[in-house]
Amino acid sequence: MTTVLEVNLVILELRLCQREASIIVEALINEVIAEKLDIENISSTSNTIRIADLGCASGTNTIFATQNIIEVVEKLYRSKGFESKIPEFQVLFNDLPTNDFNTLFTSSLPSENNYFVAAVPGSFHGRLFPESSLHIVHCSCGLHWLSKVPEEILNKDSPAWNKGKIYYTSASDQVADAYASQFDRDVDNFLNARAVEMVSGGLMLLLTIAAADGVSRSEMPQGWVHDAFGSSLMDMAKEGLISEAKVDSFNVPIYIVRPNDMVRAVERNGCFSIERMQLTDPLLKIDEPLDMHASVTHTRAALGGLIAKHFGIEKHFESEIMDEMFDRFDKKAVVFSTMEPRYKKNIVLFVTLKRK
């Protein structure tokens, strides 16, 4: 099984999410915490505010986000006259057990913090924290990662078999449905676990790659890029350079989330209210061309290990086959550098939920 963390950041996601997105979303988070966090209630029941950061990776990006959250909460306490009751903060950094927590602790975290640090290994699709222990949950660019590639798209006998493609946006409806169903199962597991772990009144701040409800699958730029890579792989398979069966069984486990997916998931769960949901555009310079060469290089660094494992390639940093894959990808992807600005808009979804 390909793990979520092995597949790390994919082209557009690399540009859309993480630090750049965080800067844009910081303002949204600040606003939503100031409006929605009920500090009177929290300060009467706890001396500690626990913040979970789900999918922290090595922390480089998410540490800024959690520090910002702490600053906003402290400011809120002061502005409401609760200065003497400012709580202690504990940030619980979560990612899969195979994540490099050593780097998080030794390189990413500042040596002096105004909060307590803990790392929690495990999948956020299941329980990770004790009952009613979390006040704020932050998950930036985590929830769109599927826990696994949907089984039916790997099954030759299924109508959802995703032959010749590595993604769902230009595939058959059956493939797209399989992705959507997997996302539904995953987000249900995610919300069920958090519903137990969060205190009443706790806030959840989610950021995912997204598309507006009205946008068709074929209009999603995240899909174009995966298709360009898939097409490069298929060309190579047809030339006998790599195994076609291996291309057929390779799929990118990322789902492009629509607002409606989240609305329905929250309704199914029943324990949260939607306090805010908006599509946003985290690209700082929306009219400038994208540097697709750099993006392809990043993708090779991020996906190289997974691809090498899947295709049975040894020494993938020096592999001619890998060079070929990414050279071809680079040539195909470069056309997206001048992508129309409208395709760069509304590609990130910011959702704030409150535990009832």
Add this chain to the structure above:
Amino acid sequence: MTTVLEVNLVILELRLCQREASIIVEALINEVIAEKLDIENISSTSNTIRIADLGCASGTNTIFATQNIIEVVEKLYRSKGFESKIPEFQVLFNDLPTNDFNTLFTSSLPSENNYFVAAVPGSFHGRLFPESSLHIVHCSCGLHWLSKVPEEILNKDSPAWNKGKIYYTSASDQVADAYASQFDRDVDNFLNARAVEMVSGGLMLLLTIAAADGVSRSEMPQGWVHDAFGSSLMDMAKEGLISEAKVDSFNVPIYIVRPNDMVRAVERNGCFSIERMQLTDPLLKIDEPLDMHASVTHTRAALGGLIAKHFGIEKHFESEIMDEMFDRFDKKAVVFSTMEPRYKKNIVLFVTLKRK
């Protein structure tokens, strides 16, 4: 500064502490939890029992101890008719940020647990956890490690300069006093931090290498072994093989704790009651000879990095100088293999404190 973790396990400690000691001490822990843990109070105030394991290293040994603690607490809930109120457990594994937490998460921990896991990086001589968040604190073979070598014993102009030795048990009173004062400062910091972090009624279970109050420094076998190594190093310095100044500035940051040290520390702190304090003997086969060759090999594995760094030795696994150091140490240490049983007794201190 030499960090506590770089210096890992030293000869006798290797035999006296960790897994073997845990087996012996397990019975003591089971007894003390059954007698002293006030589950009626805990179950009325919290749905979660948080257990901190301080100085966990890669977890191989302490995981058994914490799992045992959880089993005993669950048994206690059942035996007292609180079966329906059995809480969730969270184990917070602590060690210095440079500890290998990745190995703890990927190799040591079972993939399925009946408790939530978190890792907390930092020195246990300072605050690590939020206020009133811990119910049980377990620290096996951690507290006797000094946070640093006392400064005065490194100062040529001080009467406490520890010239020609690497330990305090056969050194001047000034050196011994410097070690004792450093331990006092460290244990004060330790207890002050835990006093804030533990709930009222919380239990602290401590295990340290020790000597009875009446035993003179020169009778402590832990000291003999360090002296044997120090003497090997001094021989080599006299022969010009290594720098004498480097030997003078190398000191093992371990303090052999006497019951009285703990009694006085608990009194100075004032927030804990001593529920149990006893010297014990964790060696399973007290009449059998010790395998000192194996112990020297383990010591090289554990101390090699630190010694290489201190003496400026590159590639210490292939170093002739290191071979020489440990060959000489081996020859000197072998005499302790037939150590009289009386010297193997009462060398571990088990202390149970309760937060008032």
